[in-house]
Amino acid sequence: MIIHHYEDVEAVEMMKGVKKRVVIGDREGAPNFIMRIIELEPGASSPLHDHPWEHEIFVLKGEATARNSAGDENPVGEGDAVFIPPGEEHRLTNKGEGVVRFMCLIPTGVE
Amino acid sequence: MIIHHYEDVEAVEMMKGVKKRVVIGDREGAPNFIMRIIELEPGASSPLHDHPWEHEIFVLKGEATARNSAGDENPVGEGDAVFIPPGEEHRLTNKGEGVVRFMCLIPTGVE
Numbered sequence: 001m002i003i004h005h006y007e008d009v010e011a012v013e014m015m016k017g018v019k020k021r022v023v024i025g026d027r028e029g030a031p032n033f034i035m036r037i038i039e040l041e042p043g044a045s046s047p048l049h050d051h052p053w054e055h056e057i058f059v060l061k062g063e064a065t066a067r068n069s070a071g072d073e074n075p076v077g078e079g080d081a082v083f084i085p086p087g088e089e090h091r092l093t094n095k096g097e098g099v100v101r102f103m104c105l106i107p108t109g110v111e
Numbered sequence: 112m113i114i115h116h117y118e119d120v121e122a123v124e125m126m127k128g129v130k131k132r133v134v135i136g137d138r139e140g141a142p143n144f145i146m147r148i149i150e151l152e153p154g155a156s157s158p159l160h161d162h163p164w165e166h167e168i169f170v171l172k173g174e175a176t177a178r179n180s181a182g183d184e185n186p187v188g189e190g191d192a193v194f195i196p197p198g199e200e201h202r203l204t205n206k207g208e209g210v211v212r213f214m215c216l217i218p219t220g221v222e
Contacts, residue, residue: 001177001179001180001185001193001195001196001199001201002193002194003177003185003187003191003192003193004191004192005190005191005192006169006190006191006192009192023169023192024167024194028194029196030165030167030194031165031197031218032143032144032165032218033143033167033216033218035167035169035192035216054141054142054143056135056141056144056146056216058117058146068112074112074114079116079117079118080114080115080116080117081114081117081120081134081146082112082113082114083112083113083135083139083140083141084112085140086142090112103169103214105144105167107142107143107144
């Protein structure tokens, strides 16, 4: 059993205003899926992209939108679970005044 | 893209004081891993057990302990990530006065 607080994991700046922490991943020996926590500064977005694997997202804090393949900006907030199936274009954007923090899980070995 | 608040997902009572919601699973077509949210009432525990697949846990709220194979009761709280490798005996117990809420992910198809 490995226990650590997510803030004790080193954060990587993916792009301006977007910070990622891999809280359970290769280092812990995760066999099937990887847990990351991502933070968006106000106004910041994750990249608009798609890929042949899913995301499972859970919003921990803040007010955001989740853009889908059709271009809709769906509001999401604390307590929302978001399933993005393989192949669907997506992007999360911070629409609030504070940080947006969300968990985003992916299969092992895809990144 | 499927979005829903975890409270809008039906909760199942696994045992007295232990409630489970499958927030992203077979219904959503999750290909590789399943996201569940589990709540423990004060004093309640998840079952002491082991199985040949991992758990990836993230504590959302409350004060708990995570028991490992050696019998140690490790304190965990909001923001802690817990990796339980395949085969390790484990149990979470609510040691606080409020609800403990944690996310617990498993591979698809094991339950």
